[in-house]
Amino acid sequence: MKQQSRSLIIGATGQIGRQMLSRLGDHALPTTRAADLIPGWLPLDLAAIATADDAERVLASVPLHAIFCLAGMTNVEACEDQQALATRVNTEAPGALAVVAARRGIPFVYFSTEYVFDGMGGPYLEEDDAHPLSVYGSSKWRGELAVREACPDALILRTTVVYGLDRERKNFVYGLMRKLAAGETMRVPNDQVSTPTYNVDLATVTQTLVERGASGIFHVCGPELLSRLEFARRVAEELGLDASLIEGVSTTALGQRAPRPLDAGLRIDKLRSLHPDLTMHTVAESFDDLRSALREQGVAG
Numbered sequence: 318m319k320q321q322s323r324s325l326i327i328g329a330t331g332q333i334g335r336q337m338l339s340r341l342g343d344h345a346l347p348t349t350r351a352a353d354l355i356p357g358w359l360p361l362d363l364a365a366i367a368t369a370d371d372a373e374r375v376l377a378s379v380p381l382h383a384i385f386c387l388a389g390m391t392n393v394e395a396c397e398d399q400q401a402l403a404t405r406v407n408t409e410a411p412g413a414l415a416v417v418a419a420r421r422g423i424p425f426v427y428f429s430t431e432y433v434f435d436g437m438g439g440p441y442l443e444e445d446d447a448h449p450l451s452v453y454g455s456s457k458w459r460g461e462l463a464v465r466e467a468c469p470d471a472l473i474l475r476t477t478v479v480y481g482l483d484r485e486r487k488n489f490v491y492g493l494m495r496k497l498a499a500g501e502t503m504r505v506p507n508d509q510v511s512t513p514t515y516n517v518d519l520a521t522v523t524q525t526l527v528e529r530g531a532s533g534i535f536h537v538c539g540p541e542l543l544s545r546l547e548f549a550r551r552v553a554e555e556l557g558l559d560a561s562l563i564e565g566v567s568t569t570a571l572g573q574r575a576p577r578p579l580d581a582g583l584r585i586d587k588l589r590s591l592h593p594d595l596t597m598h599t600v601a602e603s604f605d606d607l608r609s610a611l612r613e614q615g616v617a618g
């Protein structure tokens with residue numbers, strides 16, 4: 318029987334990958350490194366893909382109509398110590414997979430980050446100069462360049478501080494909820510300014526942009542410019558948690574190894590002007606949608 322052509326979701330176990338998967342349903346072919354645990358998924362390890370030949374081998378005889386590259390080495394601190402792996406996973410493998418997409422004439426979507434900027438003049442537009450501060454940011458910026466070179470029609474989506482329901486319960490909001498619900502203090506940087514992004518909006522916009530044949534770089538993030546401290550306080554307020562347990566500190570005091578862009582955030586003027594029907598929700602609006610689901614998951618009171 319002829320195999321049906323599907324959209325490859327690389328990184329389908331991740332926060333954003335899960336959202337894409339639930340949207341695309343049977344039209345998606347998810348990948349994971351732990352393939353034996355999930356029947357029907359394609360085994361794919363970005364660390365094993367260095368060249369277009371490697372990518373062709375992995376995808377040989379797999380009919381596809383789009384490739385979404387959501388997988389990445391996303392632990393910003395760990396990237397500082399594992400530069401070679403970060404380069405392979407975030408730069409070289411996406412570039413190699415983009416070659417396959419270009420050869421097949423199918424859409425390729427690469428997820429990038431606000432961390433391509435240095436945070437000295439945000440919020441940023443798509444055409445602003447990149448100047449990453451960290452190994453992670455640099456690997457993603459070089460990933461963008463590799464993807465664009467391999468597949469000039471690729472769609473590159475830059476986002477940041479993505480939150481929402483996450484089966485792995487890994488994003489910032491979960492960390493905050495766990496601490497506050499346990500009555501523990503959370504130290505949060507008061508000098509990292511960004512534009513937090515609801516993962517449902519991000520997945521909806523991604524799907525729509527691909528359906529509309531968009532290409533090039535788009536910033537896709539929430540509409541509010543907030544420090545982590547302000548964001549954390551709003552989340553606490555939305556969930557009825559004790560915001561007095563949130564302690565604002567400088568990034569320096571937090572002692573993170575990877576430098577973060579401070580005065581950052583992304584501007585979505587381009588998205589708004591070319592696709593005015595697409596809405597990125599505020600924190601308050603997204604929590605109206607999210608609150609009950611978080612409670613069902615048993616992580617919020």
Ligand SMILES: NC(=O)C1=CN([C@@H]2O[C@H](COP(=O)(O)OP(=O)(O)OC[C@H]3O[C@@H](n4cnc5c(N)ncnc54)[C@H](OP(=O)(O)O)[C@@H]3O)[C@@H](O)[C@H]2O)C=CC1
Binds near residue numbers: 329475
């Ligand atoms: N979350 C955020 O705030 C932001 C995310 N992004 C970008 O969006 C993308 C998705 O992020 P998010 O969903 O949050 O990520 P997660 O950290 O939730 O998930 C990472 C995914 O990458 C996969 N992965 C990691 N290493 C490899 C590898 N060597 N080979 C194959 N798959 C691998 C994991 O799969 P496995 O199950 O096999 O471990 C997992 O599915 C990333 O590219 C990230 O850089 C950009 C800006 C902000």
Ligand SMILES: Cc1cn([C@H]2C[C@H](O)[C@@H](COP(=O)(O)OP(=O)(O)O[C@H]3O[C@@H](C)C(=O)[C@@H](O)[C@H]3O)O2)c(=O)[nH]c1=O
Binds near residue numbers: 392393476
């Ligand atoms: C350990 C610790 C961290 N933090 C903060 C610092 C840091 O800003 C944040 C770490 O959580 P995050 O994972 O959201 O932060 P970070 O890994 O810096 O976030 C990034 O993720 C990657 C994938 C991106 O591409 C970025 O755009 C951004 O969203 O939490 C605290 O506030 N208190 C703490 O006790």
